[in-house]
Amino acid sequence: MPSSAMKRPLGLTVGIILLGLLALAIAGASWLSPYDPLEQRVAERLERPSVEHPLGTDRFGRDVLSRSLHGGQHTLLASGTALGAALAVGLVIGLLAGLYQGSVLDTVFMRLIDVLLAFPFMVLALIIAAFFGTDLLHLLAAVVSVWWVSFARLTRSVVLHVKNDGSFAAAKVLGASDAAIMLRELLPKAIGPVLILATFELGSLILSISALSFLGLGSQPPTPEWGSMLADGRDHFLQAPHILIGPTLFIVLTVLAFNLIGEGLRDRLDPYERSDI
Amino acid sequence: MRKIMLALFLIVIITIMGCGNGDNGGNGGKGGKGGKGNNQANNASASAEPSTASAAASEAPSAANASNPQELIVAGPDIAASLDPVQPLTSSYLRLIGAGEALFKVNAEGEVEPELAEGATETDATTWEIKLKEGIRFWSGEPIDADAVIASLERSRKLDVQALPFLDDLRLSKIDDRTIRVQTTREHLPVPLNLSYYQTIIHNAEAKQDSVETMDLSGMYKVVEFVPKQKLVLEANDNYWGEKSGIQRIVFEEIKDEQTRVLSSLSGRSHVVLNVPVTSLAQFGGNPDVELVSAPAANTQTVYLNLRQPQLSDVKVRQALSWGLNREELITLAAEGQGEPVATWLSSNPAYAEARNAVYDKFDRDRAAKLLEEAGWSLGKDGIRYKDGKPLVLRLMTWGGDKALGEALQNQWTQLGVKAEVQHGDYSLIETARESGNWDAVIEAWSTFGDEFALLSGQYSPEGSANYGGYNDERTNELLAELEQASDAKMRHELALRINERVAEQAPVLSLFPRPQITAVSKSLQGLAPHFRQFENVVSAKLAWASN
Numbered sequence: 142m143p144s145s146a147m148k149r150p151l152g153l154t155v156g157i158i159l160l161g162l163l164a165l166a167i168a169g170a171s172w173l174s175p176y177d178p179l180e181q182r183v184a185e186r187l188e189r190p191s192v193e194h195p196l197g198t199d200r201f202g203r204d205v206l207s208r209s210l211h212g213g214q215h216t217l218l219a220s221g222t223a224l225g226a227a228l229a230v231g232l233v234i235g236l237l238a239g240l241y242q243g244s245v246l247d248t249v250f251m252r253l254i255d256v257l258l259a260f261p262f263m264v265l266a267l268i269i270a271a272f273f274g275t276d277l278l279h280l281l282a283a284v285v286s287v288w289w290v291s292f293a294r295l296t297r298s299v300v301l302h303v304k305n306d307g308s309f310a311a312a313k314v315l316g317a318s319d320a321a322i323m324l325r326e327l328l329p330k331a332i333g334p335v336l337i338l339a340t341f342e343l344g345s346l347i348l349s350i351s352a353l354s355f356l357g358l359g360s361q362p363p364t365p366e367w368g369s370m371l372a373d374g375r376d377h378f379l380q381a382p383h384i385l386i387g388p389t390l391f392i393v394l395t396v397l398a399f400n401l402i403g404e405g406l407r408d409r410l411d412p413y414e415r416s417d418i
Numbered sequence: 419m420r421k422i423m424l425a426l427f428l429i430v431i432i433t434i435m436g437c438g439n440g441d442n443g444g445n446g447g448k449g450g451k452g453g454k455g456n457n458q459a460n461n462a463s464a465s466a467e468p469s470t471a472s473a474a475a476s477e478a479p480s481a482a483n484a485s486n487p488q489e490l491i492v493a494g495p496d497i498a499a500s501l502d503p504v505q506p507l508t509s510s511y512l513r514l515i516g517a518g519e520a521l522f523k524v525n526a527e528g529e530v531e532p533e534l535a536e537g538a539t540e541t542d543a544t545t546w547e548i549k550l551k552e553g554i555r556f557w558s559g560e561p562i563d564a565d566a567v568i569a570s571l572e573r574s575r576k577l578d579v580q581a582l583p584f585l586d587d588l589r590l591s592k593i594d595d596r597t598i599r600v601q602t603t604r605e606h607l608p609v610p611l612n613l614s615y616y617q618t619i620i621h622n623a624e625a626k627q628d629s630v631e632t633m634d635l636s637g638m639y640k641v642v643e644f645v646p647k648q649k650l651v652l653e654a655n656d657n658y659w660g661e662k663s664g665i666q667r668i669v670f671e672e673i674k675d676e677q678t679r680v681l682s683s684l685s686g687r688s689h690v691v692l693n694v695p696v697t698s699l700a701q702f703g704g705n706p707d708v709e710l711v712s713a714p715a716a717n718t719q720t721v722y723l724n725l726r727q728p729q730l731s732d733v734k735v736r737q738a739l740s741w742g743l744n745r746e747e748l749i750t751l752a753a754e755g756q757g758e759p760v761a762t763w764l765s766s767n768p769a770y771a772e773a774r775n776a777v778y779d780k781f782d783r784d785r786a787a788k789l790l791e792e793a794g795w796s797l798g799k800d801g802i803r804y805k806d807g808k809p810l811v812l813r814l815m816t817w818g819g820d821k822a823l824g825e826a827l828q829n830q831w832t833q834l835g836v837k838a839e840v841q842h843g844d845y846s847l848i849e850t851a852r853e854s855g856n857w858d859a860v861i862e863a864w865s866t867f868g869d870e871f872a873l874l875s876g877q878y879s880p881e882g883s884a885n886y887g888g889y890n891d892e893r894t895n896e897l898l899a900e901l902e903q904a905s906d907a908k909m910r911h912e913l914a915l916r917i918n919e920r921v922a923e924q925a926p927v928l929s930l931f932p933r934p935q936i937t938a939v940s941k942s943l944q945g946l947a948p949h950f951r952q953f954e955n956v957v958s959a960k961l962a963w964a965s966n
Contacts, residue, residue, distance in 0.1 A: 275843040376697040
């Protein structure tokens with residue numbers, strides 16, 4: 142067996158195990174957290190990691206481990222929600238653009254995608270925050286309004302490929318409606334590649350949502366969220382660097398897990414990446 | 419794969435930094451540096467152990483001293499974009515660095531003293547006579563006489579919008595070469611105070627002020643080089659009319675990033691560093707070469723309440739919010755222990771420090787809870803208070819560096835049964851919310867130093883520009899009317915105190931603590947006097963190199 146074939150399942154396995162452990166820890170934050178993530182203890186502020194506080198405490202004396210675990214719930218929920226919405230929008234637009242290739246609808250969608258690809262994502266998020274305020278909903282709106290683009294492009298390219306298949310021609314000849322073709326012929330074939338892309342995109346999405354929260358555009362105090370925890374810890378970076386370690390570690394491990402899973406899935410499912418072809 | 423490598427690299431870097439700072443963390447609440455009393459003296463040295471960075475800096479020779487012991491390097495977050503004193507904020511930088519002077523100045527106790535003027539006399543309710551010092555001259559050697567002063571102030575009035583609040587009510591005329599008559603549109607206007615603000619620095623109106631070669635001011639230092647928003651280089655004015663400083667040359671640099679300014683001080687590159695962030699104090703701990711000068715600004719960190727909101731229209735609720743504040747804890751959490759609680763708005767002004775603990779003399783959560791009960795807000799099972807089925811909600815909007823203060827307030831009010839929400843964002847969001855009326859509470863820090871009537875009416879009269887919450891109290895208005903008419907300084911002081919106390923009782927705003935203002939000063943330097951307006955009081959004739 143080629144050595145490359147040995148490595149691929151290992152990465153996927155490690156990613157799945159890592160993600161599983163993280164998911165368990167984050168989902169079970171209420172049971173695993175040693176402290177209330179919101180409770181301030183002035184006497185214990187800026188304490189270094191210890192048995193009582195494995196990741197130390199922040200400027201308010203809040204336990205960093207507890208906040209990191211609870212913060213994961215918000216970060217992952219926000220990322221998952223944004224991904225789901227972007228995926229849905231991207232799939233619909235990609236299917237329509239692909240099915241009606243060359244039409245006005247296709248042209249409009251493609252030019253819109255060109256514009257969005259050229260538009261700095263952070264600037265868009267800042268504009269939305271400036272007009273509508275800073276909260277998680279607005280942050281998600283900013284993310285979704287840009288993130289659907291890559292899904293739409295991939296879906297469209299898959300649809301264009303599928304349109305050359307005999308099954309598509311058969312459905313057309315048999316008089317199937319466009320909606321039925323989209324749902325029964327195109328969507329099942331597009332969903333696989335799009336889901337692989339989504340696995341990769343989730344890692345980027347977590348980083349982007351954390352970056353926006355770092356800038357103060359996401360969850361509002363005292364809700365723990367990885368990006369905002371990093372922002373809060375920045376003031377005490379030299380005095381108490383441990384404040385940053387918890388959220389950084391969780392972000393890195395989560396993104397790492399998703400990237401390993403994404404690469405593993407791609408290696409297994411993408412015909413161009415398979416060594417036996 | 420590159421993402422994975424980057425992620426692993428980040429973990430390693432952060433872990434190394436975490437291990438490398440071991441002597442330094444974890445004593446914020448228990449150790450000395452976070453304690454209440456650190457700021458009681460004006461000169462405060464942080465007592466924490468030195469950090470790795472600061473220890474290294476203390477062992478290194480002072481770069482600035484080594485290169486040129488006669489050159490004083492001052493670093494601030496901003497310097498001028500122009501040399502002309504009528505351009506926004508330029509006059510503040512020129513005064514800070516010893517280039518510009520006004521007719522009067524304010525000392526560290528908040529008293530107005532003559533600077534270019536010899537003195538001022540109020541001849542009747544609307545007239546003052548100001549006598550100029552003898553022999554005062556611009557850098558060019560031109561005498562500073564009544565004509566020159568009037569021309570300078572008229573130019574500022576015409577060209578500097580920020581000078582208008584201080585000059586708009588004044589009509590200037592010459593009595594003789596050294597005497598100016600000032601007529602005021604309002605009775606008993608404190609003219610010397612108005613003419614002490616940096617916006618009124620005296621400059622030669624005949625000279626072109628936009629270049630180093632032609633600008634003409636009066637200070638003990640002359641500008642010899644200027645790079646906008648980068649540096650201002652000054653040399654001693656050999657023809658200065660007054661007491662001269664022993665320092666020959668000053669470089670005033672802009673270092674925007676606060677952490678870079680801190681490192682500039684710790685490395686010995688800068689002798690004076692302005693606006694040191696409170697979160698950096700631990701870095702200076704034990705450093706033998708740098709002293710921290712902490713002089714709280716005459717600005718009160720204040721929560722402004724919107725009295726038009728139903729839950730805040732009840733004075734008992736507002737009083738409860740104030741009684742329920744542990745101000746010392748707020749200072750520890752939000753200002754790293756730098757400051758003293760002030761329970762009334764005016765008391766961050768040194769002249770009104772006596773009112774510091776008026777009305778709300780202690781933290782009293784029980785009293786706060788009782789007031790809320792009396793107002794009909796009963797504690798629910800979820801720990802939140804309800805009235806007619808509605809929860810007691812308070813949305814606090816914060817901006818800039820006030821996020822931590824917002825979280826600390828949120829926590830204290832939550833313990834009182836108030837469902838406090840913090841919305842942190844850009845200041846424009848606060849302005850928009852205020853315009854629409856859709857806000858409950860915001861944090862601001864207005865200056866409490868100046869003409870008492872102008873300050874208090876601006877904050878608390880129904881038409882006051884900073885009366886955001888719509889406070890309109892009959893008794894306060896009566897006292898403000900009395901203050902407007904009061905001629906005697908002692909009477910004005912007394913009335914201001916009564917208004918201040920009345921407002922505290924009615925609680926349209928909740929006063930917390932003075933805004934911290936910390937300057938790092940090299941121990942090779944002596945004579946920097948702590949001042950509540952440090953931003954315009956750095957260079958003086960007393961400034962000198964330490965003898966050893």
